Amino acid sequence: MVVRTPYALLAAAALSACGHGRLADATSGTATVVTPEQVSPAVVYAPRSRASLQYNAELGASPEPVSDLVNALTGMVQRHATVLAQPLPVLDARLCTVAEDMARLSSTGRPPPYRAIEFALARYGIVEPSPQLVILRTREGESLEHVVAELERQIDAPLRSMPPRRLGAGSVSIGDGSMVVVLVLQQSFIDLEPVPRELAMGARVRLRGRVLAPYDGPELFVTRPDGSTVKHTLSARSGRAFNGTVDCPAEGRQQVELIGTGTRGPQVLANFPVWCGIDAPASVRIEMPNAGDVGVAETEQQIFDLVNRERREFGLPPVAWDERAAQVARAHSQDMRENDFVGHVSPTTGGPSERARAAGLASPLLLENVAFAHSADEAHAGLMNSPGHRANILNSEVTHVGIGVVMAAGGANPELYATELFTRVVGPVDLGSARVAVQHALEAQRARSKLAPLAPDKALDGVAQAFAQALARSGGEAKPPSLERAARRYATVTTEIVVVADAERVSSERLLRHGAAGIGIGVAQGRHAQLGENAVYVVIMIGHKGAS
Numbered sequence: 001m002v003v004r005t006p007y008a009l010l011a012a013a014a015l016s017a018c019g020h021g022r023l024a025d026a027t028s029g030t031a032t033v034v035t036p037e038q039v040s041p042a043v044v045y046a047p048r049s050r051a052s053l054q055y056n057a058e059l060g061a062s063p064e065p066v067s068d069l070v071n072a073l074t075g076m077v078q079r080h081a082t083v084l085a086q087p088l089p090v091l092d093a094r095l096c097t098v099a100e101d102m103a104r105l106s107s108t109g110r111p112p113p114y115r116a117i118e119f120a121l122a123r124y125g126i127v128e129p130s131p132q133l134v135i136l137r138t139r140e141g142e143s144l145e146h147v148v149a150e151l152e153r154q155i156d157a158p159l160r161s162m163p164p165r166r167l168g169a170g171s172v173s174i175g176d177g178s179m180v181v182v183l184v185l186q187q188s189f190i191d192l193e194p195v196p197r198e199l200a201m202g203a204r205v206r207l208r209g210r211v212l213a214p215y216d217g218p219e220l221f222v223t224r225p226d227g228s229t230v231k232h233t234l235s236a237r238s239g240r241a242f243n244g245t246v247d248c249p250a251e252g253r254q255q256v257e258l259i260g261t262g263t264r265g266p267q268v269l270a271n272f273p274v275w276c277g278i279d280a281p282a283s284v285r286i287e288m289p290n291a292g293d294v295g296v297a298e299t300e301q302q303i304f305d306l307v308n309r310e311r312r313e314f315g316l317p318p319v320a321w322d323e324r325a326a327q328v329a330r331a332h333s334q335d336m337r338e339n340d341f342v343g344h345v346s347p348t349t350g351g352p353s354e355r356a357r358a359a360g361l362a363s364p365l366l367l368e369n370v371a372f373a374h375s376a377d378e379a380h381a382g383l384m385n386s387p388g389h390r391a392n393i394l395n396s397e398v399t400h401v402g403i404g405v406v407m408a409a410g411g412a413n414p415e416l417y418a419t420e421l422f423t424r425v426v427g428p429v430d431l432g433s434a435r436v437a438v439q440h441a442l443e444a445q446r447a448r449s450k451l452a453p454l455a456p457d458k459a460l461d462g463v464a465q466a467f468a469q470a471l472a473r474s475g476g477e478a479k480p481p482s483l484e485r486a487a488r489r490y491a492t493v494t495t496e497i498v499v500v501a502d503a504e505r506v507s508s509e510r511l512l513r514h515g516a517a518g519i520g521i522g523v524a525q526g527r528h529a530q531l532g533e534n535a536v537y538v539v540i541m542i543g544h545k546g547a548s
């Protein structure tokens with residue numbers, strides 16, 4: 001599962017906006033209202049542009065009229081896409097409006113915060129995750145040719161990083177003789193039919209569409225107004241088409257996320273809010289990011305503190321720091337930076353389980369979040385805004401986390417790659433209580449199949465316990481014991497080895513077979529290559545009156 005806030009700040013030149021015929025018209029009155037002054041630590045982002053009633057309702061609409069600069073920028077991006085053998089991105093009116101708003105929020109020289117971009121995408125009916133923003137600054141009245149040339153020198157890197165399907169552009173005059181222009185490059189790997197932004201209580205909306213190559217296997221997650229995350233069932237006509245519903249059982253904001261699986265693993269393809277029983281907000285208060293350098297260790301600590309703050313707010317125990325997991329996480333963040341990707345599957349190291357295994361890190365539960373952002377706050381906000389990533393942070397079974405941050409650029413607007421690797425460390429258990437838990441779990445399994453409990457067999461118990469202890473001491477490499485004496489009462493005896501983190505989760509399909517007449521159980525704890533220290537080794541020996 002992935003989240004990214006990929007906007008690149010390029011110190012160069014800037015100009016123009018969609019919908020204006022001349023460069024001098026870029027100071028149009030349709031711009032964003034920002035209060036208090038943008039030099040303050042926080043701003044209220046209150047767009048004047050009309051909000052969309054539905055997501056994707058205006059998909060494909062072209063801005064009218066189109067300015068000379070927007071035409072020039074569109075042509076320039078398409079030329080470079082052709083050279084890079086990429087599909088030609090098309091101009092999208094919604095992204096032009098986003099670009100104008102972000103140009104004003106960028107007038108301080110800082111990139112707009114993730115929360116502002118998220119708000120703009122939702123307001124203007126865009127379901128895809130954050131686009132790339134290429135931000136430039138120049139003197140007001142600079143020539144069109146100069147602006148396009150400055151952008152052209154720096155466009156290939158963002159095109160290679162995230163080939164866009166759509167684009168938009170916008171600009172503002174910031175009152176000191178300079179202007180800011182924003183070029184928005186939007187990836188999209190999903191076609192989704194229009195979806196209302198607001199729903200009445202008790203209503204439901206159907207999600208129909210398809211994910212695009214190279215992704216398939218769509219999955220749907222929703223974060224409820226109470227903060228819980230649920231997975232919804234999708235019916236699919238193929239590996240890419242999907243059909244599902246989202247309902248409104250409670251008042252408030254629901255976050256909807258559609259995920260597809262590609263060569264880099266799970267990827268967020270759509271992530272958008274739906275407001276249930278209330279109006280979508282018309283403004284949002286945004287804390288502007290602090291300028292200045294922040295060290296890697298400090299950033300890792302900030303993300304760690306934010307994770308535990310969220311867990312405390314939801315009544316969950318805090319996770320402890322795991323330095324071994326942090327080393328694995330840092331290596332993956334470095335890999336993402338060097339190879340210019342954000343994802344769970346690396347062409348050199350594989351997926352999270354392969355990286356952990358190569359580092360000798362064993363755990364019964366391994367969950368990974370990855371992010372690209374400008375600060376710890378933005379990385380965390382993006383992850384918490386994604387239902388899938390949020391579920392990892394708020395997983396009740398994880399006990400430890402390792403966080404690895406690698407900086408991609410320094411200065412006032414650093415870029416960082418972050419990896420969170422959540423693990424579970426199992427502690428010693430009372431073996432007597434664990435044995436009772438195993439017995440109850442197996443009896444419940446037979447009861448669900450309307451079968452009576454099996455009679456305990458002391459001889460089988462003794463052999464099973466000795467075998468479980470041998471397995472625990474040897475890390476699972478012990479040889480099976482002789483059953484000659486213990487098996488005299490039965491036609492056959494089958495032995496099943498189950499290694500788990502929780503004794504109450506043991507099950508055995510052999511228990512349900514015809515002819516099962518007696519049972520022996522052995523329980524011990526020891527190291528396991530995949531589950532780590534204190535794995536629970538359970539040996540189940542089942543005596544059968546007939547063939548097993």
